[in-house]
Amino acid sequence: MPKYASPEEQKIENLRSNKLVDEAPYHPGYEDAAVMMSDKGYEEANLADAIRFKMRRDKKRFWAGDNISDYVSEADKEVLINEAAGFIGGETLLKLVDAGYDVLAIDRIMPPGHLIPVPCQWHTGDFSTELGLDAIKRFCPDAIIHCAGTSLVGPSIANPEEYYNNNFIKTKILLDYLIKNHDKKVRFIFSSSAATYGNPIITPVQEVDPTEPISPYGQSKLMIDWMLQSYRHAYGLDFVSFRYFNACGADSQGRHGQAPEATHIIARILESVRDHKDFILYGSDYATPDGTCIRDYIHVEDLATAHITAVDRSIPSDIYNLGTNTGYSNLEVIRSAAQITGVNIPVLHGPKRDGDPSQLTADASKFMKVSAWQPKFVMTDIINHVWKWYNK
Numbered sequence: 001m002p003k004y005a006s007p008e009e010q011k012i013e014n015l016r017s018n019k020l021v022d023e024a025p026y027h028p029g030y031e032d033a034a035v036m037m038s039d040k041g042y043e044e045a046n047l048a049d050a051i052r053f054k055m056r057r058d059k060k061r062f063w064a065g066d067n068i069s070d071y072v073s074e075a076d077k078e079v080l081i082n083e084a085a086g087f088i089g090g091e092t093l094l095k096l097v098d099a100g101y102d103v104l105a106i107d108r109i110m111p112p113g114h115l116i117p118v119p120c121q122w123h124t125g126d127f128s129t130e131l132g133l134d135a136i137k138r139f140c141p142d143a144i145i146h147c148a149g150t151s152l153v154g155p156s157i158a159n160p161e162e163y164y165n166n167n168f169i170k171t172k173i174l175l176d177y178l179i180k181n182h183d184k185k186v187r188f189i190f191s192s193s194a195a196t197y198g199n200p201i202i203t204p205v206q207e208v209d210p211t212e213p214i215s216p217y218g219q220s221k222l223m224i225d226w227m228l229q230s231y232r233h234a235y236g237l238d239f240v241s242f243r244y245f246n247a248c249g250a251d252s253q254g255r256h257g258q259a260p261e262a263t264h265i266i267a268r269i270l271e272s273v274r275d276h277k278d279f280i281l282y283g284s285d286y287a288t289p290d291g292t293c294i295r296d297y298i299h300v301e302d303l304a305t306a307h308i309t310a311v312d313r314s315i316p317s318d319i320y321n322l323g324t325n326t327g328y329s330n331l332e333v334i335r336s337a338a339q340i341t342g343v344n345i346p347v348l349h350g351p352k353r354d355g356d357p358s359q360l361t362a363d364a365s366k367f368m369k370v371s372a373w374q375p376k377f378v379m380t381d382i383i384n385h386v387w388k389w390y391n392k
């Protein structure tokens with residue numbers, strides 16, 4: 001390869017010969033591009049990575065000698081998604097890439113096969129370790145979507161240490177790191193939970209209602225919500241915390257969905273249909289019109305779009321419920337699943353479970369008022385998409 005006195009000369013030479021020096025964006029490996037860029041004196045391999053991904057996304061080619069800043073536009077935002085291999089994080093990753101963001105995806109497990117082709121940078125490891133924090137520092141995100149967490153209510157009662165550690169302590173490590181070391185002002189978007197409310201007396205629940213979590217899981221999320229508020233007050237941390245209600249559904253294009261054996265009712269019903277097993281319904285004498293519990297189910301794609309909406313700093317830093325303002329009873333969910341699958345679902349009646357409130361629905365109007373976000377999907381979409389995902 002000829003050597004030029006400066007990148008500028010090289011650029012002119014290449015423009016004159018109208019020659020594409022590399023077609024890395026269309027190459028299976030892309031490593032060539034990074035090597036080539038460092039040959040050209042761009043020593044920041046990380047920046048080279050970012051450019052490769054940006055080029056791949058934009059289907060651009062680059063010319064030897066091009067100035068890196070030609071490719072790095074101020075308008076482009078870098079977003080980190082923590083928990084990218086998980087249910088909500090994986091869907092948010094897809095939507096971020098669809099929307100054209102540069103994404104660093106972190107998860108302590110390897111990406112599942114269906115997410116491997118997604119054009120983003122991956123870091124496999126715990127976000128709170130030295131390596132994880134270093135990856136974040138090098139990527140230097142404008143926004144962090146922090147979904148990583150351990151999230152089962154029952155196991156959190158049996159093993160609270162894991163929950164306070166993985167949810168609270170590790171998030172504190174990340175936040176402390178950000179306020180001390182991050183070069184850019186970062187927006188922190190957090191996966192909180194309706195579990196922070198405990199068993200609310202009045203539904204739909206509003207953000208101002210009492211927070212009385214009944215499990216270490218809910219407590220660990222509430223502790224983070226408190227920490228976010230006091231870090232904003234003391235250090236100017238810019239955050240949005242979303243209290244999700246029941247996340248469910250699957251990607252409408254069939255690209256992502258929940259891992260097998262999820263614990264919520266829609267997964268249990270559809271897995272019992274798929275595996276020809278009985279479905280156990282816990283409790284049918286609640287104080288609701290048909291006697292079964294009522295919950296607010298929010299499609300994972302609606303959650304993902306809410307997170308992307310919140311990357312925009314014009315959304316005020318605050319805590320918001322994310323739900324649909326609508327409740328479905330367990331029997332309504334079963335009927336909907338029977339209709340979509342065409343299978344008559346055999347139901348066994350089990351006892352009520354401790355701590356299950358009869359009704360839990362969100363008043364999500366606060367977030368709708370500050371943004372253009374609206375949930376798009378209803379129960380039939382949710383079941384349709386999950387059923388397609390299970391049968392893929």
Ligand SMILES: NC(=O)c1ccc[n+]([C@@H]2O[C@H](COP(=O)([O-])OP(=O)(O)OC[C@H]3O[C@@H](n4cnc5c(N)ncnc54)[C@H](O)[C@@H]3O)[C@@H](O)[C@H]2O)c1
Nearest residue numbers: 083086087088107108126127147148149151191193244247
């Ligand atoms: N699914 C729901 O209905 C729901 C409701 C309310 C809140 N949330 C919250 O949303 C978030 C995402 O939930 P989900 O259902 O997608 O979870 P999930 O169980 O599908 O995925 C969790 C992912 O987080 C990763 N992870 C956990 N700790 C990590 C760490 N320290 N470093 C790196 N990766 C880590 C795991 O490897 C896993 O891939 C969680 O924080 C959860 O508490 C979920």
